[in-house]
Structures are given as C-alpha cells and as structure tokens.
Amino acid sequence: MNTPTTPDMLSTLDVGRHTYHYYSLPKAAQAFGDISRLPVTLKVLLENQLRFADDASVSNDDLQALVDWQKEAKSTREIGYRPARVLMQDFTGVPGVVDLASMRAAVAKLGEDPSRINPLSPVDLVIDHSVMVDKFGNPSAFRDNVAIEMERNRERYEFLRWGQDAFDNFRVVPPGTGICHQVNLEYLGKTVWTKEVDGKTFAFPDTLVGTDSHTTMINGLGVLGWGVGGIEAEAAMLGQPVSMLIPEVVGFKLTGKLREGITATDLVLTVTQMLRERGVVGKFVEFYGDGLQDLPVADRATIANMSPEYGATCGFFPVDDETLKYLRLTGRDDDQVALVEAYCKDQGLWREPGAEPIFSDTLQLDMGDVEASLAGPKRPQDRVALSDMKRTFETLLNGDNKDLSSTEKGKWLSEGGQTAVGVEKSYEGLDFTGTDSQDVDLNGEAFKLNHGAVVIAAITSCTNTSNPSVMMAAGLLARNARNKGLGTKPWVKTSLAPGSKVVTDYLAAGGVQDDLDALGFNLVGYGCTTCIGNSGPLLEPIEKAIEQGDLTVASVLSGNRNFEGRVHPLTKTNWLASPPLVVAYALAGNVRLDLTQEPLGIGSDGKPVYLQDIWPSQAEIAEAVEKVNTNMFRKEYAEVFDGDDVWQSIDVPQSEVYQWSDQSTYIQHPPFFEGMGRTPAPVEDVHGARILAMFGDSVTTDHISPAGAIKPDSPAGRYLQERGVKPVDFNSYGSRRGNHEVMMRGTFANVRIKNEMLDGVEGGFTRHVPSGEQMAIYDAAMKYQEENTPLVIIAGKEYGTGSSRDWAAKGTRLLGVRAVLAESYERIHRSNLIGMGVVPLQFPNGENRETLGITGDETISIDGLTALTPGGRVNVTIASDKGEKKIEALCRIDTANELEYYRHGGILHYVLRKMIGSA
Template sequence: MALAPEPLEGNIKFYNLKKLEDLGYDIFSLPYSLRILVENVIRNLDNKKITEEDLEKIARWKVGEEFSFMPTRVIMQDYTGVPLLVDLAAMRTELAKRGKDPLRVNPIIQSDLVIDHSVQVDYYGTSYALVLNMQKEFERNVERYTFLKWAQSSFRNLRIVPPGNGIIHQVNLEFLSKVVDVREVKGEQVAFPEIVIGTDSHTTMANGVSVLSWGVGGLEAEAVMMGEPYTMVVPEVVGVKLEGEVREGVTPTDVVLYITEVLRKKGVVGKFVEFFGQSLSNLSVPDRATIANMAPEYGATVGYFPIDERTINYLYVTGRNYKLVEKYAKIQGLFYDGEPKYTEVVTINLSDIEPSAAGPKNPDERVTLKELKKKVQKNNKKSGTYVKDNDVVLTAVTSCTNTSNPTLMIGAGILAKKAVQLGLRTKPYIKTSMAPGSPIVVEYLKEADLLPYLEALGFHVVGFGCTTCIGNAGPLPPKIENDIKNNGLEVYGVISGNRNFEGRVNPYLKGVFLASPILVIAFALAGRIDIDFFEEPIDYDPNGKPVYLKDIWPSMKEIADYMNLAMNPELYKSRFDKIFEGDENWKNLKVPESELYNWDNNSTYIRMPPWFSIETKFGDIRGARILLLLGDKITTDHISPAGPIDPKSVAGQYLKQLGVTELNTYGARRGNHEVMLRGGFANPKLKNMLVDQPGGYTKHFPDGKVMSVYEASELYKKEGVPLVIVAGKQYGSGSSRDWAAKVTALLGVKAVLAESFERIHRSNLVAMGVVPIEIPDWRSLGIKGDEIVNIELNNLTAKGKVKVEFLKGDEKIEIEGRARVDTNVELEYIKEGGILKYVFNKLLHEG
C-alpha cells in the first residue's frame, strides 16, 4: 500500500494520516508520539527498507513487535560525535584499501554536530575566565577540532556548530529544531514532523518543543546516517496526566526532580512517556524542555509533549516558521486535543511538589529541602584548615537542563541581586561557575541588569558548554583539595545539572546534589550542605542581622517582569545567523580538502580504529572467565570515564610514556582507542567485588593475582581465554556513551550477564557484538567470580533463552538466561560482529 502526497500549501505536500482511517486504522486514538511514527512509516514505505508489515505493527500499536522507520535528523556532541566520525573516516580508508569508492561513506540524512563538551573550568570567578577557558580549550583540542573541520568539508549533510555557541540540547531547542520540516521526497516538496535521534542521552530535551527525539548509541546513529532504518520494538506509552498548579517558591527543577522520582519508581525503562492533562497549558516550552531533558534519569525513551499553543508561541518568539507547524499539526491530528489511549496513566498533581534537591549519587534520589539536613547530618564533624565536613566547595550553574529555562536563570539573577544588596557574599572556599547553554542567556541577563550581581558572587560566565555535568568542572583550588585529602573530609558540590554519578564531577567530593540555579546560588552563600533553609539564616549581613532564604527568594511575579527580555524573536534570529561561523580560533584552523583522512600515527587524539581488522566469530562461549563482578547501578561513567585522566592510571602512564604532558580528559581522547582501552573500568569509584580496592583493578584467574583491568585483559587474550562481566540491576545507566560498549568489546568481553540493563547501553553492547544476557541476582546464585563460564549461543534467537553454566571444580551452577538481543535486526548485528561490520560488509558487497 502506498499513499500519494496531498497539497498542504503552495507547492508543499504532505502524507495525510486521515487516509489511513479510510483503510481501517484507528490512528487518532493513538498517543500523539505514535502518530508521528505512523506518518514516518507511511512516507518512507518502499517495501524494501520500510514495509507494510512495519505499518501494520505501529499503526495497530502491536506492543513488543519490532518495526523500522527512518529518523529525519541525527544530532551529536563532540565527545560522542568525534568517535562516530572517526569510524566513518576509517570506513572510507578501509573501502579505498579494498578498491572500493570511499565516497559511498556519507551521511544520507541531515546530521548536526555541536562542539560543546570540551570546555573545562580552569579559570573562574573573574571577567577573563571565559576568554582564557576558550583559549585553553583550543590549545587542548586543536587536533580534534582540525579533524572535525575536515569532516565538515569532506562529508555531505554534515553541519558543525563550532565551540562557544552553547550546549547541544539548548542549541537544538532554540535553533535547529523545526518541529515540522520540509524536504524533497521523490521529486516533491513534502512537509513532515521531525524525528531526531542523538548520540547524547539528553537528546530527549527537544520533546519539550514537540520534536519526537531520543538518545541512541553512537553506533546506531552511524548506521542511520548511512541510510539504514532504525529498528525498535513498538513501545508501551505511559500517559502522565498533569493536574494542579505549581505553588509559589517551587521551581521547574523541583517539578522535574519530583517527576523523575515518581517515574523511576514506576518503572518506565524502554517506554514512551507522554504528558497530557488540564495543567499541560500551565507549562511553558522551557519548563517542558526541563522535564523532557531528564527522561534518561526517569528511564523513559522519550518524555513527549504534544504540539499545542505553547509550542506555537515558543516557535514564534524564537523566530521560526510557526504558521506552517500550526497548520500541519491541526490537519494531521498532531495538535493537542484531549486524551488519547495510553498503556496506563500516571497522575501527577503539580501542587504536591515541594522545593527539592537530588543526590548525593543519583539524579532520582530526590530529597525535599526541609529534609536535606537530616539526610547529611554528621555527629562528629572533622575540620581542616580551610574547610570542614559537610561544607559545599563547588557550586555550578550549569547544564542544558536548567540554563535553557529563563525562569530559573532570571530567578537566580534576582536572588543574587537581593543577596548582594543585603551585603551577602559567597564563601571564599567555594569554586563557583556559570556555564549557560546558550549566549542568549547572557544577553537577557545583561538586558535585565542581573549579570553584575551574579558576577559579584563569583558566578562569572566560564564557557558556553557542558562543563560540570560531563566532568569538566576542573580541579578544586590546590589548598582546598589538599585540605580535603589530608584530613579525610566529606565535602559536597551543588550543581544545576542532570548527572551526579560517583566520581563524575570531582573525585574529592563525597557527593553532589542537583538543584535549581536559584538554589545553587543559595548554597554558595550558605557554604554548607547541612542547612535547614526554613529555620536557619542563610548568613548574616555586615551588621549581624540574620538573612533567611525567604528574604532573598524571587517571587513568580518578579521573575515574570523580566520574561519578555528572554522571549525576544530578534535575539534568536540574530544569533542563528552566526551560529555556524565560529570565532577566530575556529576560522584560523587550516585543513586540507580530501576524500580520505590523513591519519597520523603519532597523534594521541585521533587514531585509525581497529574495528574493520578485528576478526570475530559468533558462536558458543566456552571456558570464559569473569573479568569483573559488579553490583547494581553500574553507570557508563564507571565503565568508560569521561573526566580528567589521572597521571597514575594505566592510560595516564601510557600517555606520559609517549611524552604527553597535557593529559586532558577521557572524553576528549575518545578518538584514540589505545587511550580508551586503558581507561576501561578505570573510574576510581568503581567497586569490583573480586578485589578489595576501588578503581580499575581485578583478579586474574586461576592464579588470583590482582592487577589492572587492562593488564588482566591483555593476559587473558594471550592465553586465548574469552571474558564475561557479571553485574546486578540497571547495568549501563547514565550517558549514551558508545565507548562504554566499545571498550567492553576491546577488552575481550563476549557477554555481559546482568539482572537488568538500561536501554541505550544494552543496544550499544549489541552494536559492538557483545551479547547482553539477563540472569537472576548473581549473589542469590552463590557466584563468587572465580568460576569458569560456558554460554550456549549457537541457536540464539531474538529475546531467546540461553543456557549459562558457572563451573568450579566439581560444582556447577546452571541457569537459563534471556538474551537481550531484542530484534531480528540486532541478531544480524551480533552474528556479523557488530553494527559497524554489518554496515561495512554491505558497502563492500553492494558494488
């Protein structure tokens, strides 16, 4: 069945979903997010890549069955985008070696890369911090940026947003997203709703402006860029009904932390979440974006907000084609018009929400502000020369989640103004920073005359990038760091971010709490985490008068008085004209124009990866050893760190032996597989149950010698011994980091056996040819880690059962596991040795 496009306006046509009603499909009872997927399948139906069977499954909402569609755009940030483009460059080189046309390797669909993850907070608290941090960023990353500029000129359909323009998701929200796009399809101009996949888990933020979008593994994104359809199972859709009104004093951050807690407990991993209800219209698009951004934290694939008047108004005030979006959405039944069918409904009353923070280790560990002191209180506090237990030593207004929201940023500015006027100042031992997700934030804070007050408290702009959230907070002042280490102090950070996993922000922090930008400023004034803001003064003014949080808290009316400054269409239009230009550092990068990248064997940043030369053979796993025995909630940060490279680590020693003095971060060196291999499971907070010491250590069996994970892996390879990893619940939570799967494969791991997997990491493992297998709690099975493991895979089927044996002497533990190879397409990837091999072999044999 093929539908013909119909006129929409002028020469623009569209594929009318109402035609499916005539064919017996009940399209308009479906959730809005699924209607978008139905349109995509109809438009791309060719009975080759996209078939009538795909339409039948999604249009009739056959939950759990696999179907395919074609995403309309791919978005990347530089930490995940560099290795992806390195893979494509390597694919070109390998094709050329084999006498094939390298130009067959090109993005088929629009692909955008925003350079935002490399800026670090080396300088802070001064007017020159921004300039020097950007200068340092270029010095550190000139090789990577030169490679990216080469990619921009060499690959089709690839746009690069240079450094200094903001965080990927805020740039996507404010500039790149069209909601309804128009492109040529079969010789005609056709309008269609965007479906965006990204190589960062918080790609979900664009759902706040009604763009169906989510994070995937970089490996999946590569395949889509190369024209492969995206295959997934038809999802359950959980409707979240919003009721009530947000109370005075409650921020959008409080709302999202509450929703995150509720939905994480509910269990929405692998499901779509769609918001509806009478209070939907109470939330602005930036409020919605804050909620949608945190979908990875509550576990959902998407947190979708349907198109409505709020969406249209936001597109207007940010200078985009709102008229086309409104007309298309209303004709297509995509404009919000009441409650459709949902798998189930969760009701959230916004008036129940209280001021909160989340931490100290996970974003779903919400604690109300009035309960926070009890959570962290210590009976016997230790003191150093400069700081003591429970002091806050790092505060950062950071992250796309919150800096994209003018309510929060203006609120932070108002609180700062009131505090300064009352003579309050930030505690001297705190490292302060402000890294907005867009330069537009600075424009409206300047216009409101609020920026000087933030700067008076040390919150100068340090960069327009991800900074603290990704682990680029930079070091603490040496005297503070030494004080913490020498006295064994337990100190904290407070950030307006979305990630606070162990060891991510700074290794010397006991924990990190997520909070609104307004509360970040408040904690910088208080200087400690164990404060009851409702009962204790935040500080005393110069005359000894107590100042309470309520005395400086911004009211909703005060914030509203400034909102017109943040919602000025001319502000956004002027920025969009410049967003692809870059500063003089970027413009001065000289790159040769060539089809093939000129690999430099001496480079410590960009190396030709080994994916196409590694021989893989699919089949039963016999005589395997357990490389790591792990607990619950092992994050991708534990598996593949992103923060600074410790000079004493295996990766640090490797680089130093090469004469490198500026080690930089693991994130910045993701284009070098040799560094990443040595950094696998090297997070200092990782707890491997096989050894007593934290960090990247394990035992080699059968001799029981303790060594680094890298050394053990290399030894097992020499011995011809395959490896497995055994873990607990929620394995691979956190960032959509393809290197967490890549390093697993490079270490020689053939399967990961865990109680449950987070969505993106599971698919990344499959994409690298590593089999994810769900097993019962290994602790209840009596597994010690020194067993030999056999796994039967020869007859593997999608979601099939597999026999797993743990052998130790005459003892045998035999269980039935479930292979989390969820679709037949994924089964093909596994058998080919991964998605890269799969795509490469297709290119090799197609001509």
C-alpha cells in the same frame, strides 16, 4: 521517500504561498482503523512508517500493528524507524567521525570508492563538551577557558574541520556557541521538517536521534527524538533504520500550577522521582492534561531533558499554542510557524483540551503540590525536599557527627558567631563536625573546612540553562543577596556555563549579570562543564584539606547528572538543584543547613539573612523574563556555523581518506575493521571464559566508560606520559575519545566503581585468575589476551544506566569481553553492546550472581550462540573447583536486525558490507 503500499495516502496542504505534500494520517485511519485516541508519539511513528512503506522494510502489517496497539496498549511488533536527522556532541561525535573515517579507509582497502561512505541523513555536530572550568570567578574566565580549550583540543578540532569538508550532509557548530540540546531547541529544531523530492516539497514531523541521552530535551518542542549510542547513530546517519519494538506509552497527566517560590527544576525532580518509582525504562512517556496550557516550552524542555534520569526513551509534549509561541520567540520565520500549526492540526498531532489518549499506564500530578527540592547524593531520581537536606546529609554520615538544633544555632548567632575577619565575611560558620574540621588558609583568609562544605556551586547543563525563568531567578536572588550584604563562601568554586549565548544576552538585559559576577558566577564558557566532569581542579588548599581530613564535601549544580565520580573525584556527594538554589548554597557554604528554617549568613546590618528574605517573587521573575526577545536569538544564531578567528584559521587537510598520524594522542586509527572480509566469519560459542569483573546493581555507563580526569598512575595516564604528555596536559577522557588506546585503558577505571571480586577496593581493579594477582582491569584484560582467554562481565540490575556512551561498549569489546551476564539492562547500553558484537545475556528470573554463589574465580561457557533467534535462550555453564552450575540465560538480542548486526561482528561492519554490496 517511498511509494506507499496503500493507495491515496498522499495529500497536499496549502499554507500561505506554499503547497506541501504529505502522507496523511486521516487517510491512513480510513484504511487501517480509527487513531483518534492513539498517543501522539505513536502517531508520529505511524507517519514515519507510512512514509517509508515499501512492502520490504515497512509493510502494511507494521502499519496495522501501530493502529492495533490501542487494543491492549502494547505490542510485540518490531519496526524500523527512520529519523529525519542526527544530532551529535563532540565527545560522542569525534569517535563517530573517527569511525566514518575508519570505514572509508576499510572501503579503500577493499578496493572500493571511499567517497561512498557519507551520512545519508543530515548530521549536526555541536562542540560543547570540551570546555573546562580551569578559570573561574573573574571577568577573564570565559576568554581564558576558551583559549585553553582551543589549545588543548586543536588536534580534535583539526580532525572535525576535515570531516566537515570531507563528508556530505555534515555540519559542525564551533566551540563557544552553546550546548547541543539548547542549540537544537533554540535553532536547529523545526517541529515540522521539509524535504525537496522530485520538485515537490514534502512535510513530515521533525524527528531525530542523538548521540547524547539528553537529546530528549527537544521533546519539549513537540519533536520526537531520543538518545542512542554513537554506534547506532552512525548506522542511522548511514541509512539504516533504528530497530525498535513498538513501545508502551505511559501518560503523565499534569494539572494545576506551580506555587509561589517553586521552580521548573523542582517540578522535574518530582516528575523524575515519580516515573522512576513507577518504572518506565524502555517506554515512551507522553505528557497530557490541561495543566500544559500554562506550562511554557522552556519548562517542558526541562522535564523532557531528564527522560534518561527517569528511565524513559522520551518524555514528549504535543504541539499546541505554547509551541508556536516559543517558535516565534526564538526567531523561526512566519512561514515555518504557520506550517507547524496547519500540519499538526490536519494530522491530529495538535494537543486538544481535555484529550484522553489511550495509554499503557498513567500517572497524575497536581503541580500545586510540588515543593522545593534537590536530588542526590549520587542519583538524579533520589529527590530530597529542601527542608530535609540537613537530615539527609547527617544520615549519610551515619549520625556520628554533631547535629546542632535550630535553637543551638540561634544561640550561636546571638553570641556573635562570626570569624575575626568581620560580620560581613562570616566564613567559618558552625563547626558541625568538631575534630573533623580542617584549617585552611586561602589568599590570606583563614577558615575551617567541614563535612558538608559546598566546594562546587555550578550553574551549568542543558537542563536548566535553557530556561529563562530559573536563570533570571538566580540572577535576582544574587541581586537580593548583595543588597543584604551576603557573599559567597571562599571555599566554593563558582561557575556560570549557559547553554547558549542568548542566556548572557538576557541576563545582561535584565541587569542581573553584574550581581552574579559579584558572587563569583562569572561566565566560564558555553558548554557542558561541571555536569560531565569538566569542573576543573579545586584550589590546591581546598583539595589538600579534603584529602587530609577525608572530608565528605558536596557539589551543588543545576545539571542532570550526579553519579559517583562524575562531577569531581573529591566530591563524594553531589546535589542537583535549580539555579537559584545553586546560588543560595554558594552563600550558605554547607549542605548541613535547613535553608527553610536557618540563615544563609549574616547581613551587613548584623542580622541573620534567610532564604525567604532574598527569594524573588513570581512577579519579579516574570517581569525579568519579559526582557527576553526575538532579536537576541536572531543575533546569536545568525552566524552559528562560522566560529571565531581561531576556529577559522585551523588548517584543514584536503583528502577523501583521512591521513592518520602515529604521533597523535587524540586521534588514532581504531582496530575495529582490521582483517575484515567482504563476508562475516561464523559466530562461535564461548568456552572457558574468565570473569573480568563482577558488579552489583545500577552500574552506570559513567562507571564503565572513561570520563572526567585521567589519573597519572592509571594505565591511560601511563600511556600518555610514555608519549611525552605531561599530566597537566592530559585533558579529559572525553576529549580523547578519538584515541582507542586511551579509551580502552580507561574502561571500567572509574574511581568509585566497585568490583565484587575484590573486598573493600574502589576503582578499576580486578583479580587475575588463576594467578590471584590484583591489578588494573586493563592490565588484566591484556594478560588474558596474551593467554587467549575470552572474557565475560557479571552484573546486577540496571546494568549500563546512564548516558548513551558508545565507549562503554567499544571499550568492553576491545578488552576482549565476549558477553555480559546481568539481571537487567538499560536500553541504550544493551543496544550498544550488540552493536559492538558483545552479546548481552540475562539471568533467568530468580537467579543472579548471589544465588548462584559466583565469586569471580569460575570459568564461563556459553552454548547456543551459533543458533540464536531474537529473544532466544542459551545455555551457560559456570564451572569452578567445586563443580558446575548450569543456567538457561535469556539472550537480549531482541530483534532480527540486532541479530544480523551481531552476526556481522557489529553494526558498522554490517553497514559497511551493505554499502559495498556484500551484505
């Protein structure tokens, strides 16, 4: 807390038996101007600036700029934002703790006290990204998967247990508890935070940054938070402000109500499509309108969760009665709920009916217009109406395959279109593809696998498993399907991975867990599974048929991410859908059906069963949701940090500085601080750089950052096998994020990435210039390092879209890349590149790799890095045997703080030097 730079900004608030001190926004309005129509998100930022005002890091000009934002609904002012806390998941959290441990080692090497390296803000790390769907479709799947998880990840968990003991302000939620965003929503989030300072209790908005882009889910609870790179989060936990320009705020007005049969998932896919089309990258989105009065927090959280998918920094919902209702339901105590109501009303953070804040831009949606939808096949913003799914998939196959009309399907059914195993097991269905079908024998049952086959149906991910209405709808649909005699097709890998243990409590209380189990949706774990590529292997006969027939098959998941190569290497099309639709497609077995018109299968009475026959009514769903009660939340979160016996039995080494082991293939001492002095070396221009790879538009951090399975013949696979790790024990890239040797070998190694330097080649390959030899990108990078050749990456629009993956930047730096030259950037990845000392450059308007005729054979020189200013320009020379081309590129180091980080070689170098007093 700082002393405010303007007098009389402090006030007190009596709530019940408690007195709270706080920095008053009404008093700030008296000093700086009316803020009644300022968006609530900017009021939260204003309070943050007011609380940390010190005439140095925060000045009166910063406060005035936030108030004056209303004049033009935009600003060019840079501010330093200090969130109350930091949230991590284990994929991004392990490398964060590795960096902290490495910083301690560096500080000790410089002769300073390593215990000075500690989080200064509260940090919660939830282990939720490590469980994989190895076992499924049986009652022991959860127990077996947890046992496998603990065995696979013991080294990582030992390291996290060390960190939990070694660092202050650092808590770990053990595996098998839930997804970090749902734990945050149901337990960690407070809406209004408190802190004891000099014997006084201060109240202020609950704010955070997280190392997962879906940190925005907490926006549904009126908590301002968003995802940042692990690098930036580490700086925030070490006391550095998050440097940001005061954002534009787009208002999204919601009116009306959802129709019968329409889910919150359908709503969020519609919102995602609308906002992505409007263009909100780098902007705040704030929802308003009287439609919010009937939109529960669970639905709001579903919308807020997918902020990264529509490109916004956050998707915020102001506090109102629905917020209080959710806080009570989830077991927050009465004093906390009373504080939230009193504080938000006093500060003008409460949503008032009819409120019309000033926004940079607005959109409006009548929720009554939303229709049943999915999104895919490879981008979450590409919404497809349920009725258009069949046509969309046929278009993907270029219309070359047989497309039977509804009339033909009816004729097929009337003629007894079922397999020899009986009507109740109509596995074969329609042979949509003729000669492309593959015969499969699985556990003694024969069927054909076709294009469009649903080989994965997963109820997974934080987006939807936080929402009782869609989860109960899935259970009720499963019950109705069983009553009709329908079953899941045998080629479908089914799984249920809820976001918290509360979900299984209420599914059991609602009497629908048994129905889900009967269709193969047994509990497989509490965590991010299929949505992040932890889908596990398909059954061997299925994988073999897909590969032999080169079949274009599908996954259907209730997640938020479906980028190429993410869910499973063999599922070329991946479709986001509501949990009940996931169940429906498991029953249908193929996405080449119009489920609004055509049957899911044949019932036990020999008649076709349609989706509308088994879809539960809103009244049925509402009755089931009434089973959710406060005691469930209190029971499951009573010992949230304890873990099971296996977790508690892990040996924890006691030391301030971590004892690295050369034998570990999970945790290695990264080289980021090797040779680091107390002062930074001068910045140098880049001359004679080679192009490591050249990419098109929308290359995501899923393409760049190692994720999913490790191929045995890849550089990372070879590295592990050289150290005695068998392919069966590779685990995933995500689980090995604490080992830079694995991660740098997997950077740009996605099986679907397309390097335009090569013709018709998919995967992490490039051409080494000037030899012309094709090789893995990692191998080429190492060859260039031996030749002392700096590297650059060339890319198109929206470079780095996707999750807040720090290794997309870390791996880029370790491969020797000095700069990226792209047409535009995703916010987090741009920041992460700077945080690792890689300069992001932007082509001038109208120019790109195509207009300049770049082939990848050129050398690149960059002049002007030594005299950079925020938002400045540098001269880029592109030379080839045909001559030289010069452009003036925009340097996307946007703020003074970012420039300081770059000059120090990265944000962690800057923070470390500052903590020991040399920066």
